[in-house]
Amino acid sequence: MKVRKHLVRAGTTVDHMVRAIADHIVTGALHSGSKLDEASLAERFQVSRTPIREALAQLGAMGLVDRRPNRGAIVAVVSQEHLSSMFESMAELEGICARFSAARMSVNERMTLEHEHHASARLVHLGAEEDYEIYNTGFHTRLYQGAHSKHIFELVTLTRSRLAPFRRAQFRIGDRLSKSWEEHDAIVTAIMRADGAAAGEAARAHVAAVSNASAVF
Amino acid sequence: MKVRKHLVRAGTTVDHMVRAIADHIVTGALHSGSKLDEASLAERFQVSRTPIREALAQLGAMGLVDRRPNRGAIVAVVSQEHLSSMFESMAELEGICARFSAARMSVNERMTLEHEHHASARLVHLGAEEDYEIYNTGFHTRLYQGAHSKHIFELVTLTRSRLAPFRRAQFRIGDRLSKSWEEHDAIVTAIMRADGAAAGEAARAHVAAVSNASAVF
DNA sequence: TGTTAAGAAAGTGTATGCAATTTAGATGCC
DNA sequence: GGCATCTAAATTGCATACACTTTCTTAACA
Secondary structure, eight states: OOOSSOSSOOSOHHHHHHHHHHHHHHTTSSOTTOEEOHHHHHHHHTSOHHHHHHHHHHHHHHTSEEEETTTEEEEOOOOHHHHHHHHHHHHHHHHHHHHHHHHHOOHHHHHHHHHHHHHHHHHHHHTOHHHHHHHHHHHHHHHHHHTOOHHHHHHHHHHHHHHGGGSTTGGGSTTHHHHHHHHHHHHHHHHHTTOHHHHHHHHHHHHHHHHHHHTTO | OOOSSOSSOOSOHHHHHHHHHHHHHHTTSSOTTOEEOHHHHHHHHTSOHHHHHHHHHHHHHHTSEEEOTTSOEEEOOOOHHHHHHHHHHHHHHHHHHHHHHHHHOOHHHHHHHHHHHHHHHHHHHHTOHHHHHHHHHHHHHHHHHHTOOHHHHHHHHHHHHHHGGGSTTGGGSTTHHHHHHHHHHHHHHHHHTTOHHHHHHHHHHHHHHHHHHHTTO
16 A cells, blocks of 8 residues: 555645644544544554654644653643633733734734624624634634734644634524624724724633633533 | 663653753754754764654744754744744733732742742842843743643743743843842732732833843844 | 756655553452 | 452554655766
8 A cells, every 4th residue: 555645755744644633633523532543543644653653742742632651642631720721821812912913903904804804793693603613713813913923823823722622612602603793893993993902801801701601511 | 782771661762852952952052043963863862763853843843943844954043023023922921920920829939939039139249140040040930830820831931942042141231130130029029919910011021121131142 | 167967975754663561351369 | 259460462662774855966068
């Protein structure tokens, strides 16, 4: 079975696997504590164990998996305490991003932020949870990028990926959908007014609300 | 030459190398852009290339080294822009830690923080840069731990390690030593008063000052 | 002399094999 | 039956081997 991608050595094989595994963790396909067997993964991706180990090393450094010496890797299991500290950090980081965005976003960035936000109202009306979820991801990404700070972006992205498994299906709860939109609205309004303090506070409150809505898992 | 640690399989071989290499980067023994040759490193640590690659994968995920497909790994080279974004993030993170510390530190933590801080005044008087540097590291670590938030601790520690190479010898500049102590004093005082806002602002200002002092490299 | 093409050398990416360790199962004992 | 101990299978950790890429060297040509 060595009739594989031997034509173009991607140089990205490991990267691809990292993303694939991370995605499975983040989307919940692999749930916390699951064993990540090297042989099985090697079989799955049709590669030998060597690149798998490299991928696991990276995922370990990213905090998505726990590697226990001589005992294999498992999907990172986070304590309740650690989880709430992640949500707390996320609130602070998003607050910073919103504050910076209010001060630094370009005219174009502001325009698309506002435009997309208003467009998303339709999704709320329709109760299109899935689509709103997708929009929501984009909204937050725009917020992170608007801060114009590479490092903050890295930190917030890292935290978001670690948190992702724990806030799936948040929009199924109560009227989170419309609440979420109103919270977004407060953020957008503050950013358009270039009111950093208000934007930061609104973003923190928003994450806190998400945190509560996710406290169901 | 295979008469090695075959008696006790540490299970921490890679971890040890990660720390060792990270340390060399952080302390500046390996400077930005240096090539990290796998064969040389393998020779140096008396292991094969396999564990070296795993260590490099982790260091890459940590952001301390850049891995270019098929072209080897180099000590991460950070742009001026990225560097200032890291300092900026550090200021925000330390501000958060100080704010949280003011609210959450235990009586014991507060006592040791204040006690050590006052003790360090002697080092300033003596102009003991090296010793103050060591104390300084401890001071900030206490601040990060006092926040009682595992995730923030991880983020701030990560950022600190990435920043470390760029702020060596900051205490050689002007009277940073006494300035640093006074800035610490403002933080400590605010924390002792449980004044979160003031502590946060003082910590942010402190990091900003360090950032400026380090803008010499 | 400068440019480019071909080939060799160096270095990275992956597969495979073996040693060491953990884990599961079987056996004996109380 | 419950529990400790020993042995075998499964699994991880590392070394080595080889394939593929990049880079350096050399030589041919304009």
